[in-house]
Amino acid sequence: MALNLIRKLVVSSLFCVTAVTASAETFVFTAIPDEDETKLVERFRGVADYLSEQLDVDVRYIPVKSYAAAVSAFRNNQVQLAWFGGLSGVQARRLVPGSEAIAQGVEDEAFETYFIANTNTAIEPAAKFSDLETPLKGKTFTFGSKGSTSGRLMPEFYVRDTFGAKPEDFFSRVGFSGNHTRTLRLVEAGTYGVGALNFQVWEKELSDGNIDTDAVQVIWKTPAYPDYQWTIRGDVDKRFGEGFKQRVTEALLNLDNPELLESFPRSGFIPASNDDYEPIRKTAEEIGILD
Amino acid sequence: MLSSPTVRTSLIFLAIALVGLLFADIAITASNPWRDLGNFFLGIVTPNFFSSEGLMTALLRTVAFAFVGVALGGVAGFLLALVYRSLPVRMFCAFIRAIHELFWALIFLQFFGFHPLTGVLAIAIPYAGIFAKVYSEILEEADPEPGRALPPGTGIVSAFLYTRIPDCWVKMRTYTAYRLECGLRSSAILGFVGLPTLGFYLEASFSQGLYSDAGAMLILFYILIATMPLWVRPKLLPVYILGAPFFLGEGLPIVWGNVQRFFTEDIVPAPLRNGEGLAGLTPWLNDLMINEAMPGIWNTIVLTQIALVATGIISLLAFPLISNHFGGPLRRNAGHVALVIARSTPEYILAYILLQLWGPSMLPAVVALALHNGGIIGHLIGRQTSSIKLRPDAPSGLNRYGWELVPRVYRSFLAFLFYRWEIIMRETAILGILGIYTLGFYVDSAIQNIRFDRAMVLILVTALLNIGVDTLGRYIRRKLALQTMPTC
Numbered sequence: 125m126a127l128n129l130i131r132k133l134v135v136s137s138l139f140c141v142t143a144v145t146a147s148a149e150t151f152v153f154t155a156i157p158d159e160d161e162t163k164l165v166e167r168f169r170g171v172a173d174y175l176s177e178q179l180d181v182d183v184r185y186i187p188v189k190s191y192a193a194a195v196s197a198f199r200n201n202q203v204q205l206a207w208f209g210g211l212s213g214v215q216a217r218r219l220v221p222g223s224e225a226i227a228q229g230v231e232d233e234a235f236e237t238y239f240i241a242n243t244n245t246a247i248e249p250a251a252k253f254s255d256l257e258t259p260l261k262g263k264t265f266t267f268g269s270k271g272s273t274s275g276r277l278m279p280e281f282y283v284r285d286t287f288g289a290k291p292e293d294f295f296s297r298v299g300f301s302g303n304h305t306r307t308l309r310l311v312e313a314g315t316y317g318v319g320a321l322n323f324q325v326w327e328k329e330l331s332d333g334n335i336d337t338d339a340v341q342v343i344w345k346t347p348a349y350p351d352y353q354w355t356i357r358g359d360v361d362k363r364f365g366e367g368f369k370q371r372v373t374e375a376l377l378n379l380d381n382p383e384l385l386e387s388f389p390r391s392g393f394i395p396a397s398n399d400d401y402e403p404i405r406k407t408a409e410e411i412g413i414l415d
Numbered sequence: 416m417l418s419s420p421t422v423r424t425s426l427i428f429l430a431i432a433l434v435g436l437l438f439a440d441i442a443i444t445a446s447n448p449w450r451d452l453g454n455f456f457l458g459i460v461t462p463n464f465f466s467s468e469g470l471m472t473a474l475l476r477t478v479a480f481a482f483v484g485v486a487l488g489g490v491a492g493f494l495l496a497l498v499y500r501s502l503p504v505r506m507f508c509a510f511i512r513a514i515h516e517l518f519w520a521l522i523f524l525q526f527f528g529f530h531p532l533t534g535v536l537a538i539a540i541p542y543a544g545i546f547a548k549v550y551s552e553i554l555e556e557a558d559p560e561p562g563r564a565l566p567p568g569t570g571i572v573s574a575f576l577y578t579r580i581p582d583c584w585v586k587m588r589t590y591t592a593y594r595l596e597c598g599l600r601s602s603a604i605l606g607f608v609g610l611p612t613l614g615f616y617l618e619a620s621f622s623q624g625l626y627s628d629a630g631a632m633l634i635l636f637y638i639l640i641a642t643m644p645l646w647v648r649p650k651l652l653p654v655y656i657l658g659a660p661f662f663l664g665e666g667l668p669i670v671w672g673n674v675q676r677f678f679t680e681d682i683v684p685a686p687l688r689n690g691e692g693l694a695g696l697t698p699w700l701n702d703l704m705i706n707e708a709m710p711g712i713w714n715t716i717v718l719t720q721i722a723l724v725a726t727g728i729i730s731l732l733a734f735p736l737i738s739n740h741f742g743g744p745l746r747r748n749a750g751h752v753a754l755v756i757a758r759s760t761p762e763y764i765l766a767y768i769l770l771q772l773w774g775p776s777m778l779p780a781v782v783a784l785a786l787h788n789g790g791i792i793g794h795l796i797g798r799q800t801s802s803i804k805l806r807p808d809a810p811s812g813l814n815r816y817g818w819e820l821v822p823r824v825y826r827s828f829l830a831f832l833f834y835r836w837e838i839i840m841r842e843t844a845i846l847g848i849l850g851i852y853t854l855g856f857y858v859d860s861a862i863q864n865i866r867f868d869r870a871m872v873l874i875l876v877t878a879l880l881n882i883g884v885d886t887l888g889r890y891i892r893r894k895l896a897l898q899t900m901p902t903c
Binding site (some may be wrong): 162188192197199200210242270305313314413415 | 850
């Protein structure tokens with residue numbers, strides 16, 4: 125009995141190593157999980173269908189659980205295209221020589237971070253961040269994801285730059301909510317007094333009527349910086365045929381389905397280049413997120 | 416009473432936990448935690464089983480990953496158990512089991528990516544270390560008498576199979592079945608880092624406040640575990656084990672170059688990679704130790720000690736729930752259900768839920784660890800008290816509890832508690848991924864910043880800390896002459 129079982133176990137464990145087969149040439153892309161998953165899946169399934177139609181190859185979107193997982197999947201060539209934030213894009217392109225930022229949203233040329241506060245904190249909106257030093261000091265604060273540009277990099281930069289202190293020293297409690305929608309919900313509920321998030325998420329939720337404006341308000345807006353972009357690996361032409369990168373770029377730039385654009389939300393896509401994101405790289409190096 | 420070493424040890428640990436509380440970050444930061452908790456329970460009683468098309472697939476994958484991972488771990492662990500006497504093997508096993516499944520998953524994700532192998536190995540490797548230890552303990556306890564009755568010249572293999580195995584078979588089978596239950600829990604939480612198991616959908620529904628969806632997933636998970644005796648049958652096992660590999664999902668193909676890159680570049684400390692040599696390594700290591708490892712270790716220890724004592728208190732409060740010395744059958748059945756739910760919910764999921772509801776601090780982690788582990792120990796102790804025969808004129812109520820039962824089971828209670836010390840610490844470290852500043856927080860931050868060299872050093876630190884606590888726990892158990900039985 126025992127021997128029999130052991131034999132079966134051994135045979136089946138061999139199976140498990142060989143049973144997994146590689147899929148054929150499917151063009152796979154991912155995106156940083158910066159918002160609620162349902163929204164992401166809906167948005168990017170639409171993009172997958174659109175790209176598949178335009179490019180005439182199988183296109184698959186895989187959802188991931190963290191910004192780093194998106195970067196790793198891109199780096200490991202398990203995905204060939206990704207919708208990155210400013211920082212994750214810089215990280216990814218550093219790790220994959222030859223990869224390129226090919227398109228960004230119209231809004232991403234001049235992106236902003238909003239600092240928001242629960243109205244319980246009685247913090248009044250200000251035009252200059254330095255005016256907020258006294259009201260903000262000692263409050264609880266949440267970033268978005270650890271790898272986010274608008275939810276982490278930029279707000280951390282401005283806190284350090286303006287108040288001359290690390291966020292964890294300036295605020296009484298610093299958290300990482302995980303994504304922008306959650307930052308909004310946590311500050312709205314008062315779990316954190318203050319938070320920082322992607323301005324597009326705020327504006328969209330606001331226009332959809334999903335924000336209790338009696339509970340939470342914007343207290344400061346950062347100056348503009350470049351953010352989200354589509355980044356593609358350099359070796360896609362070799363794998364999917366000459367001119368493939370160009371075709372992907374054109375398909376993205378020509379995307380004009382209003383529903384799909386609305387889901388991002390972006391008014392359209394425009395060309396981008398790696399150099400556009402130099403300011404992000406410098407900021408990340410300055411605060412020590414990038415070596 | 417103070418002269419009793421078990422009481423003294425308990426008081427010392429209680430004192431440590433109380434001092435720890437002074438330094439710990441214990442708070443409810445959510446502005447309306449009870450409303451959220453109410454919404455959550457409302458979600459549990461109004462489950463929505465048709466929320467996600469992927470739910471059934473996720474459940475199937477959860478089972479498949481558990482079967483394949485536990486089977487591989489079991490075979491490897493059995494082979495290791497045969498050579499467990501050798502010190503290097505023991506050290507190797509202690510090391511691989513000191514690293515939590517989620518950390519293994521995070522490591523494999525970096526080079527295997529979303530391939531089923533990531534999930535399978537994340538379960539199989541630490542489980543192999545645990546199986547090796549427990550199997551070897553079981554084999555050691557086997558009665559040597561039958562072996563002496565064999566005729567001279569009997570081969571080692573035959574002797575082993577015909578004298579040792581039959582004596583150990585039942586214990587090994589029981590333990591393996593128990594491990595399979597643990598495997599289901601491990602498999603479920605792997606979803607939190609992106610594998611296609613239950614945790615994936617649970618995290619998604621929870622973070623969006625879809626409590627009815629989350630409630631349905633939890634209920635399905637409890638049913639899955641509670642009905643294990645019905646569907647895990649010896650005769651069906653080969654079918655499950657042979658079939659499971661085909662239900663892991665296709666994932667994404669492995670690119671082998673990534674494996675090589677991970678080991679030859681990614682985890683090489685940055686100063687060495689950049690050619691600064693050993694001169695650059697010292698400041699790099701110092702920075703890592705002072706700014707990340709030290710605060711991580713401190714928080715991990717503080718949280719572990721508080722959670723350990725809280726677990727003890729919950730266990731002592733919970734065991735009467737199922738003990739047949741108290742209450743009628745109706746109350747006892749309700750007690751069983753409560754304890755099954757407490758121990759079937761992985762502490763990671765419990766902590767995640769409580770963190771969402773109460774806001775970030777050590778409190779949700781303490782409560783989660785204490786509920787889960789207290790549920791397990793309470794169940795074991797409760798069962799033990801049921802076999803105690805009391806005199807017909809024995810006192811009842813509180814007197815029975817305090818003067819008859821607790822003193823009788825106190826030693827095995829402590830044995831279980833110290834046995835789980837290391838397990839609690841391993842979990843504590845992992846809970847950092849959820850945002851509590853234990854070692855896992857810094858490991859996760861390093862991974863989020865794509866600095867695997869730092870992540871590996873911190874995982875190594877975590878493993879050493881676990882091995883240290885495991886050794887200390889064993890020392891205390893030996894010192895107090897506490898007998899132990901292996902538990903999850």
